[in-house]
Amino acid sequence: MLDIKFIREFPDLVRDAIAKKHLTVNLDELLALDSSIATKKRETEDFQAEANRVAKEIPKASPETRPELIQRGKDAKASLTTLEPELRELEAQLKTLMFQVPQIPWDGAPVGADETSNLETLKVGSPRVFDFVPLDHVALLEKNRWAETERVARIAGTRSYSLRGDLALLEMSVLRFAVDFMVQRGFELITVPSYAREEAFYAHGQFPSARDQVFAVEGEDRFLAGTAEVLLNSLHSGELLEETDLPKLYVSISPCFRAEAGAAGKDTRGLTRVHQFNKVEQYVLAPADKNKSDELFETMLGNSRAILEALELPYRLLETSTGDMGTGKYRMVDVESWVVSEGRYRETHSCSALHDWQARRANLRYRDSSGKPRFCFTLNNTALATPRILVMLLENHQNADGTVNIPAVLQPYMNKKVLEPSK
RNA sequence: GGAGGGUUGGCCGAGCGGUUGAAGGCGACAGUCUUGAAAACUGUAGUAGGGGAAACCUUACCGGGGGUUCGAAUCCCUCACCCUCCGCCA
Numbered sequence: 001m002l003d004i005k006f007i008r009e010f011p012d013l014v015r016d017a018i019a020k021k022h023l024t025v026n027l028d029e030l031l032a033l034d035s036s037i038a039t040k041k042r043e044t045e046d047f048q049a050e051a052n053r054v055a056k057e058i059p060k061a062s063p064e065t066r067p068e069l070i071q072r073g074k075d076a077k078a079s080l081t082t083l084e085p086e087l088r089e090l091e092a093q094l095k096t097l098m099f100q101v102p103q104i105p106w107d108g109a110p111v112g113a114d115e116t117s118n119l120e121t122l123k124v125g126s127p128r129v130f131d132f133v134p135l136d137h138v139a140l141l142e143k144n145r146w147a148e149t150e151r152v153a154r155i156a157g158t159r160s161y162s163l164r165g166d167l168a169l170l171e172m173s174v175l176r177f178a179v180d181f182m183v184q185r186g187f188e189l190i191t192v193p194s195y196a197r198e199e200a201f202y203a204h205g206q207f208p209s210a211r212d213q214v215f216a217v218e219g220e221d222r223f224l225a226g227t228a229e230v231l232l233n234s235l236h237s238g239e240l241l242e243e244t245d246l247p248k249l250y251v252s253i254s255p256c257f258r259a260e261a262g263a264a265g266k267d268t269r270g271l272t273r274v275h276q277f278n279k280v281e282q283y284v285l286a287p288a289d290k291n292k293s294d295e296l297f298e299t300m301l302g303n304s305r306a307i308l309e310a311l312e313l314p315y316r317l318l319e320t321s322t323g324d325m326g327t328g329k330y331r332m333v334d335v336e337s338w339v340v341s342e343g344r345y346r347e348t349h350s351c352s353a354l355h356d357w358q359a360r361r362a363n364l365r366y367r368d369s370s371g372k373p374r375f376c377f378t379l380n381n382t383a384l385a386t387p388r389i390l391v392m393l394l395e396n397h398q399n400a401d402g403t404v405n406i407p408a409v410l411q412p413y414m415n416k417k418v419l420e421p422s423k
Numbered sequence: 424g425g426a427g428g429g430u431u432g433g434c435c436g437a438g439c440g441g442u443u444g445a446a447g448g449c450g451a452c453a454g455u456c457u458u459g460a461a462a463a464c465u466g467u468a469g470u471a472g473g474g475g476a477a478a479c480c481u482u483a484c485c486g487g488g489g490g491u492u493c494g495a496a497u498c499c500c501u502c503a504c505c506c507u508c509c510g511c512c513a
Contacts, residue, residue, distance in 0.1 A: 045481070
C-alpha cells in the first residue's frame with residue numbers, strides 16, 4: 001500500500017509503476033473515489049459536529065428548550081444514517097483499489113513484462129565438468145532408495161515428497177546449518193506457526209492478488225502460509241516501536257505450503273516443486289531509510305550467497321525485472337543455483353526490499369528520533385529452502401558410483417562424508 | 424467442548440450514560456538546581472484525518488465490527504484474543 005497523499009501528489013509516478021509492473025489498476029477511479037470521499041466526509045463531519053454540539057448543550061439546557069435540542073439531534077442523526085453508510089461504501093471501494101497499487105520500483109530494475117527481462121548480474125563458481133555421465137536427482141533418489149515418492153503420492157497426492165535414510169538426515173542437517181549460520185550473523189531465531197488469519201495475508205501482500213496460491217483451512221478463517229514471512233510481517237502489527245529497536249533481524253524456520261495453481265505440468269517429478277517444503281527465512285524490520293534499506297538488502301543477499309558458497313554450489317544473481325518482481329516490491333534479486341541435469345540455474349533464493357509498502361498494510365510503526373511515528377521498511381530473503389536445495393546438492397556433488405559427497409560444512413551435522421544408500 | 428472474568432494512551436492503571444481524549448503512576452522530552460550525573464521541583468506531550476498563513480477550529484479513535492440513545496470507554500449484540508475452573512488430549 002502506498003500513502004494516499006503520495007498518490008495524489010505524484011499520480012504520474014504511480015501510473016508509471018503500474019505500467020512497468022504490467023498491472024491493471026484503475027488509478028483514475030481511485031483518484032475520483034478519493035475526492036468524492038473527501039467531499040462526503042466533510043458533509044458527514046458537519047452533521048457530526050452539529051450532533052456533538054447539541055448533545056453537549058442538552059444537559060445544561062432548561063426543560064423548555066430541551067425538546068427542541070433533542071429534535072435537532074434527531075435530525076442530525078437522520079442525515080447521518082444515510083450519509084455514513086454511503087461514506088463507508090466509498091471507503092471500502094477505495095481500500096480495494098489501494099490494495100492493488102504497487103510499490104514504485106527502483107530505477108535500476110530492468111523494465112519488462114516478465115522473467116525474460118531479468119538481468120544476470122553475477123555468476124559465482126562454474127558448473128562442474130563431469131568425467132562420467134551424471135544422473136539427475138530423481139535417478140539418484142531411486143538408485144539410493146532415498147525417497148518414498150510413489151507410496152506417499154498415493155496417500156497425499158501429487159507434489160508430495162518423502163525422504164528416507166541419509167537424505168532425510170541431510171535435509172535436517174542443511175536446515176540446521178542455515179539456521180546456525182544466520183544466528184551467527186546476528187539474526188534472532190524465532191519460530192512461528194505455518195498458518196495465519198486472512199488479515200495477515202492481506203498485510204503481507206499475497207491477498208487479494210495471489211489468493212489462489214494459498215491453501216485454506218475449511219470452515220475457519222485460517223490459511224496455510226507459503227512462507228514464514230506472512231507471520232513475521234504481522235508480528236509487530238499495531239505496535240509503536242522505538243527507533244533503537246530497529247533493525248530487527250529475524251531468522252525463522254517453518255513448513256511452507258503452496259497450492260502451485262497454474263504450475264500444472266511443471267516440475268512434476270522429484271523435489272523441485274512441492275506443496276509442502278521447509279524454509280529458513282530472513283526477515284528484517286528496518287527504519288524508514290532508503291540507504292539503510294539498501295545496505296540491509298546487500299547484507300541479506302550476502303548471507304544467501306555465503307550459504308551457497310559454503311554448500312559449494314555454483315549460482316548466479318538475477319536483477320528481477322519490474323514485471324516479475326511483484327506488486328509490493330521496490331527491488332528483488334533472485335539467486336539461482338546450478339542444476340546439472342537441466343543445464344541451467346534454478347531459483348533457490350529471492351531477496352526483496354519493499355520499503356513501506358508492506359509496513360503500511362501491516363501497520364508496522366516506530367517513533368523516529370524526532371518523536372514522530374513512521375512506517376517501517378521491510379525486507380526478506382530466503383536463507384535456505386528444502387527440498388529444492390537437495391536437488392542441487394545431489395546433482396552437483398554426485399560420484400560416478402551414484403554416491404553423493406557431503407559438503408564440508410555439513411559433515412559435522414552428518415558425522416560422515418558421503419551419503420550412503422538406504423536398504 | 425462447558426462455566427465465569429477480562430481487553431483503556433509508549434507502558435501500568437482508574438473510570439462503568441452527559442462537563443472524560445480520558446484521573447493517577449511509570450517512562451519520554453524541555454527547564455530549574457549541579458562541575459557533570461542522580462535526586463527533587465516546574466512544565467510539555469496521544470494517533471489518524473479535514474479546514475486555516477498562523478493562532479486555532481473540527482471529525483474519528485478506550486480489542487474489531489454492528490446496534491440502542493439527543494448523547495456511549497460506560498448499555499445491548501457479535502467476532503477475536505487473554506486469564507481462571509471443569510472436560511478432552513500430543
